[in-house]
Amino acid sequence: MFLLVGGTRKLRSFSTAAAQPYLLVREREVTLKxxxxxxxxLNLLDPCKLEMVKIPGxxxxxxxxxxxxxxxxxGWVAVTDLQNSKLRLTNLFNPCASSPTTITLPPLDGCYRGSVARVSKVSLSASPNQRDCVVAAKLFAPLVSLCRPGDSEWTHIETPNNFFTSAVMHSMRDQKFYLHSPHTAPTDLIKTCSDxxxxxxxxxxxxxxIPKTTQDLYQSSIFRTQYLVESPSGDSFIVIWCMAGGKMEKETSRLMCETKGFMVFKQDHGKKLCSYTQDIGDLCIxxxxxxxxxxxxxxYPGLNxxxxxxxGSETGFGxxxxxSNTVHDLTHLAPFSAFYLWLAPLE
Structure with missing residues (x-):
């Protein structure tokens, strides 16, 4: 059941939430039980209705x-202990979870030259509730580590140095994990494990x-980051996030950046070309x-x-x-936080 209170919905039970994307904002601790x-x-934003959803207690x-x-x-959140290298997966933050679960994975002690390398990105091949789920953890090191929930240890795979800070993504279309770097790279550099x-x-x-106006957007941006994303139908896109120089926020002494726009390129495997596009149909990335x-x-009616x-903690959200090349900043809809995180619809 939902209650609408001044633009905020209060959710009494997890089981009443529809399976859809949510933005997780930092939760507020009430009591030490x-x-x-x-x-x-829990504080979440519903991007379909542009309303905050609060889940008390x-x-x-x-x-x-x-x-x-x-x-x-x-739709699962990866968390790590501040005191050690234990990694956990949990759906406790997702209002769509019918069976709240937390899964503890093997420790990553000594996985990189005898020391602990921090995890930068995590990708799941499937929901951890499914038998065939594989967890890929990309470390701040030329290393990606793999395991299945229930394993006693990780399998570590070395990567080229230019993938030191790359992102990891599972492709349902190709049934493999990809490391994405801004640089082109051959596909056979990594020795993988048959398991x-x-x-x-x-x-x-x-x-x-690229159109002249979009070239200007790229050239005038101080910061640019690249992302790889796959659509439900298996199309793949390279997205470039263009940001302007930041300004210091007085309340948090944090350097904030302004989102100028995004450039989207659809991978055309036939032409072996990244085709620039301003039309991805009814998709939302x-x-x-x-x-x-x-x-x-x-x-998901209501999404644009x-x-x-x-x-992003430096950009807000929107x-x-x-x-139309239009940025809609929605940061005012939620209390500003150093922590935002999109949750995909739970499978």
């Missing part, structure tokens, strides 16, 4: 409530001709600290089709309409 549990109010294990959020994949899906650098083709994902606006939804 015990040394092992904390009661919090949610009990979280202390190791989850006090952990570092690394990112999300398939897991292959891990390959993603081969990006050359960009097609979600970028941020999460594993990038894509959904149909037709399936042909748009890129973005979030969406960008590709056809």
């Amino acid at each position: 015990s040394s092992s549990e904390r009661v919090v109010t 949610k009990t979280l294990p202390t190791e989850v409530a006090k952990s570092l959020r690394i990112g999300s994949s398939k 897991f899906p292959p891990v390959s650098p993603y081969r990006r083709f050359y960009f097609s001709d 979600f970028l941020g600290k999460n594993e990038s994902f894509c959904v149909s606006a037709t399936k 089709p042909n748009s890129v939804y973005f979030e 969406f960008y309409q590709l056809s």
